[in-house]
Amino acid sequence: MSIPASIKASELPAFGQQFAGGTLFTRQWYGDKEYALVALGADTELSGVWGEYGQDVATNHGDGEANTRAMAEAGSELAAKVLVLEAFIPSALESHQMMFAKQLGYLTDLREDAWYYTSTQYSADYAFLMDFEDGWQDYYVKGTERLARPVRKILILH
Template sequence: MSAVEKAAPAVQLPEIGQAFGGGFFSGITIENGQRFASITAGAEHELVGEWGKYGEKIEGADSFTDSRSNTEAMAAAGSELAQKVLALDIGGFTDWAIPARDVQELQYRHFKPTSRENYCWNRDGDNPNSLPVGLLYTEESPAKTQVPGFAEGEPETFQARWYWSSSQRSADFAFYMYFADGNQNSFGKYNELRVRPVRRSLID
């Protein structure tokens, strides 16, 4: 262990679903060798809207991990949904974003609201940018969440609906996740879907 590592205070992360950083701890992502705590906003802060303009490729909105840079690019291109998320002030934190694809996968993995079999096709569940690495879903895994606060009928429960990610697929499409069964695919940007905002905090 280096002198810097010895001097740096250890970050004490809570359990999944516990209050943290203005929201609730929802897992760890890795980007450029750095680890980030992913934080999901409470259900009361969900928004609904179109991703953006159909047929317009937005530069800088293609990351699977950097939710904030994606959202800022969307907002700069005129996305009202992204602009509303960037304007959020939750618990004194103002760096909220629409979750990037692999950040959103952590939300489903830990907070799945239904007992339906998971959708097992293409890349559903494959998440090389999480810690631990996310594996392809099976019909049974992940299971319906039992995390306090997010379990069925509790205040922070996700709805069994489609949620936008901020990760662009093409000029016409962006990635979404269906929280009823974990289907990860892409929709036309003109569709109105839900968003559960996120922010992140650097661990190391």
Template sequence: MNAEQKLTPPAIGQIWPGQGGIYGGIRQYPEGLCHVIYAANDVPGRHAFGDYGVKVDAESRTDGRANTKALLANEGVHHAAIAAASYTADDHKDFYLPAVGELNQGWQYAPESFAKDWYWSSSQRSANHAFLLHFEDGIQFIYVKHGECFVRPVRRLPI
């Protein structure tokens, strides 16, 4: 397979061979336009967001990679971010916990790829709450950080 074929994405919602999961479309990020790739599966089990009562600079609603980096750099334990960042697929180790906007894109364009349940985002609302999204009906909500929800890692690939 040549380089051009490797960078040609499949239809949104389809597995992108060799890229670690399901193609989710294109988004604008600080580094420019990127392809979004959702892990093909949830991290097993349910996970707490973690570090209840501690506010971390992880408030972006669009950049989950920056949020995850901030959460992992904090001295506390952020279970959902750790679970997402530990995920690997197709030898890719650059997964992270998606921001609420990245989750919303998954709900809009590839909802059949997710369980009809609550998923944590990396977007913290306060010291006690973070954003999550319900994949049955697209409801965005804030929830206490010690509650347990699903985690779906995501990665991005510059265009």
């Protein structure tokens, strides 16, 4: 499957529809560029540790792609595996957007019996987690094995 680098806004499918190997769940601005965010399916979920306990990795609450690259550069095997899929681990903000898309019925295959890693670090020892049963976000030690749901972002041309 060919993953498009960009798409015209007028050609985007509706939220909840298949696109770029997953399900389109939101549109998000990063600086002056807008992107379509696509959650890959449950069959692409990976499990692993966030990274090394005590290692401070520069991450932020909004840009999961930048966070995942920083995680991989710091030695995270989980992040490296997600990047091979031409995807990233969603940030704390992007994970909340996934929860909203779940509530609207756009994402229907997020597990409710497990916590998912976000790519946002809480501290050198902890990372933010997302619970898709109730939408809770919390933090826990980075050395615990958790799920990660790969996400892609495709540039929207205006």
